[in-house]
Amino acid sequence: MAQDDGITLIDTGYLRPRLCAAYLVHGEGGRAALVDCGTAPCAPRVLEAIDAAGVARDTIDWVLVTHVHLDHAGGAGPLMQALPGARLVVHPRGAPHMIDPSRLIEGARRVYGEAMFARDHAGMLPVDAARVVAAADGHVVPLAGRPLRCTDTPGHALHHYSVWDAATRSWIAGDAFGLSYRELDTARGAFAVPTTSPVQFDPEQMKASIRRMVSEGPAAIRVAHYGIVTECARLADDLVARVDAMVAIARGVEDAEARHARIVDGLTMLYVEAAAEHGIDEPAQAVAAVLGGDIEINAQGLGVWLDRIAKTRGD
Template sequence: MHADFIEPLGHGIYAIDTGFQRPRFDAAYLLVENGRAAFIDTGTNHAVPRLLAALELVGLTPAAVDWVIPTHVHLDHAGGVGLLMQSLPQAMVLVHPRGLRHMVDPSALFKGALAVYGPEEMQRSYGQLQPVPAERVQASFDEQTIAVGGRPLLLIDTPGHARHHHCIWDARSRGWFTGDTFGLSYREFDTAAGGEWLMPTSTPVQFDPQALRASVQRLMRFEPQAMYLTHYSRIGFVNHDLPRLAELLLAQVDEMEALALRLRDAPDRHQQLKAGLREQYLRRLQAHGCQLVPEQQAALLGMDIELNAQGLAVWLDKTQPA
């Protein structure tokens, strides 16, 4: 097997770089067991050729795929589901119940993203969303177990980043496929001394810090040995330091919440939220020992800072002042 977009992680798990935005930014996962397979997250429509090529590289045909499981229906995770399903004759989509209708009829999902990104960016990054036939979609439920080639996967409800979010536990690798619940960790910020760094994501429109804290704590109760993030790939495995990473994530959720509450009534709130988030992240990256200059750090985090500020504003507007 040789392709620069697929990385074997052991235990029959492969990370696929979907090519979204920049290299090693957005991952889909292929899980293989006894000649059967599942995709967990798909990236966008533009990722579908890579996903199908990954199957071929591991010696499988599209008919070997039993499940396509988006962690949630944000387009960088699920935008390619409908198009991918057109090539997978045996597969079923397993989606959080709050996201099911968006797989069958993605028009509202497309319209919501269009309002955030605009028509030019939507076409460039996502393409036209394709529906999945209703009879090929199932709603997951909390503590549901499914099997891939006899290998059990457990799904749990993990609100906080979005209400339509579930995470998938693979007991074989003792790892969670976390979507965005366990935050974002970009490989550019890894350091020899400090290891991996991560940050929460409050992308619009359903960020809930209290729910997110509870979800992260629930994930950690399984004593995982790895987290398989969509942004980007496996963390916590090499240095066995998931407790440190969870503590870092939760501390930043607290810090982001405090920043938002402080700026609730600020003039030019969006710009101040962005400035505050930028300061928080760059300060923590400096403490982490990141060798990139601040301008490079800020450039890599630019889209996340913008979306996190938007999401915090939506959360503020939904909550009442104490």
């Protein structure tokens, strides 16, 4: 747990250390807001971190979830039960799934299987509709002395917003500004790749969202996976170029039966080459160790996107 400019980074403990972050934003008079919250099994750890930050649970006024993927919003139900004064701020497309998470639970069980679901996601709870605020584009959350603006940033998901904190001129971006793990930092700065996980990846929307965020001239961007990055303009250019490269890899696969494996191979080669250019030691090993799971998920999302555009064309 680390605090910077009145924002405390909380490691949610999802799967491994320094994989998934939530952010505690400190307002005036001890009031606070929590942005993203990890999965349901992460909720006790997040609550312990709030306590360790010296923030009373009844002074958390807002819980904001950038989108309703389970590593960002799965813990919202248990946390709302433990934070009696909080209201939940969620994209209008995601609000129904927080009030009734049954479809999220069903989908997670289908994707992960019962054993993995029980280990990583069990314990999701509904949130009382009276405590849910649907945040349309531009919605301002009135944290005491520190308003937070929710800005639509689709591309990773249609139900995604990012949070602008004018006090620090920074974004809390969820997954809209890609993945940037601290293990891959070098003397050249942070290394970032897009996250194209299923099922709503859209390359043009993703690039537009990245450009929209960087157009504010942010001093920093806080990503969920993982931590704070600067050099935002350079990283935005890298991310946009890598979206195009990833799409080209997916489009270039002709063997339908081996499509997923070919996309995985193409993404791995792309990231290893980029890691080498970035000065990362032993790039092949580093990419496998740090990005292996994300490569699999990104390939799945690209496959879903290919199927969607083929269906749209009537192929």
